[in-house]
Amino acid sequence: MPQVSTCEIQAHMEVAPDHYRLVLHAPEIAQEACAGQFCMLEVQEGLYPFLRRPMCFERIYKDSISILYKVEGEGTRLMSRLSQGQTISVQGPLGKPFPLDSDVERHILVGGGIGIAPFPSLAEAIISELGTTPEVIIAARTESMLLCEDEFRQMGCTVHLATDDGSAGVKAFASEVLRELNPGPKARAYCCGPMPMMRATHDVCQDLGITCLASLEAEMACGDGVCLGCVVEANVEIEAERMVRVCYDGPVFDSSLINWSAY
Numbered sequence: 001m002p003q004v005s006t007c008e009i010q011a012h013m014e015v016a017p018d019h020y021r022l023v024l025h026a027p028e029i030a031q032e033a034c035a036g037q038f039c040m041l042e043v044q045e046g047l048y049p050f051l052r053r054p055m056c057f058e059r060i061y062k063d064s065i066s067i068l069y070k071v072e073g074e075g076t077r078l079m080s081r082l083s084q085g086q087t088i089s090v091q092g093p094l095g096k097p098f099p100l101d102s103d104v105e106r107h108i109l110v111g112g113g114i115g116i117a118p119f120p121s122l123a124e125a126i127i128s129e130l131g132t133t134p135e136v137i138i139a140a141r142t143e144s145m146l147l148c149e150d151e152f153r154q155m156g157c158t159v160h161l162a163t164d165d166g167s168a169g170v171k172a173f174a175s176e177v178l179r180e181l182n183p184g185p186k187a188r189a190y191c192c193g194p195m196p197m198m199r200a201t202h203d204v205c206q207d208l209g210i211t212c213l214a215s216l217e218a219e220m221a222c223g224d225g226v227c228l229g230c231v232v233e234a235n236v237e238i239e240a241e242r243m244v245r246v247c248y249d250g251p252v253f254d255s256s257l258i259n260w261s262a263y
């Protein structure tokens, strides 16, 4: 059973319009968490909102974790009002992490909007465990929504920027930038972002013949595989169902397992 910890907020700051970084003192979670896993946050004490909100680990430090989030609705709006020194209940780590494979020669992380959130911890894991530095494609609607560029550059990653309106980097979708990078057969792409962006990234990877690992998002209730609230359509039958649970079987999936035509 994943643990529930009461965590003190060490820092909480707005990093872009409606986007925040929350740093939590969470030694037990930090010790166990791996890049790609997530936690469920109780955004305020009491029964409202009833459900915890899933968030992945942006960074995993020795005694703390950081969460990078976008205000989407009521839960994240309440979260954005929390202050340094307050506490928040955190359940986790949950889900399966990104697999790290030393046979891969080129790791390309592709983040769309807030979908960049799991990639700083993944970049750190690739650097520390595989001894190689990933490339990162950061894509967003416009320049002010490009997140984590400085963090990736400080880690030594090559960063490619893309915006829908051309205000920074190239005016292109993330998947088009990936194709232009000419990844080669021993590359692996990792993607996270809106479903259409991940579907396009999957299609490009199929064309190029490379593996794509997608970190999916779905609305969640239990976060632990029981309620089936987070299922997405799969291409293969798993335990007699063509469905996978994002919280328990994922959130990271080989993109070829997902039935993208349903999204």
Ligand SMILES: Cc1cc2nc3c(=O)[nH]c(=O)nc-3n(C[C@H](O)[C@H](O)[C@H](O)COP(=O)(O)OP(=O)(O)OC[C@H]3O[C@@H](n4cnc5c(N)ncnc54)[C@H](O)[C@@H]3O)c2cc1C
Binding pocket: 038, 053, 054, 055, 056, 057, 067, 068, 069, 070, 071, 072, 073, 074, 075, 076, 077, 114, 117, 118, 216, 217, 218, 219, 220, 246, 251
């Ligand atoms: C494994 C996982 C990791 C995630 N990591 C992050 C993260 O690191 N940073 C971040 O900003 N967000 C992340 N999300 C999405 C985040 O959980 C939702 O944005 C959040 O729960 C919305 O809550 P709310 O109360 O603000 O919005 P609500 O009022 O509940 O909903 C507002 C809108 O957001 C949509 N929505 C609600 N929940 C989700 C969801 N889980 N996924 C996609 N859309 C949703 C609703 O359909 C609605 O359109 C993650 C989701 C999952 C499943």
Ligand code: FES
Binding pocket: 219, 220, 221, 222, 223, 224, 225, 226, 227, 228, 229, 230, 231, 245, 246, 247, 248
């Ligand atoms: S949220 Fe309950 S099974 Fe995934």
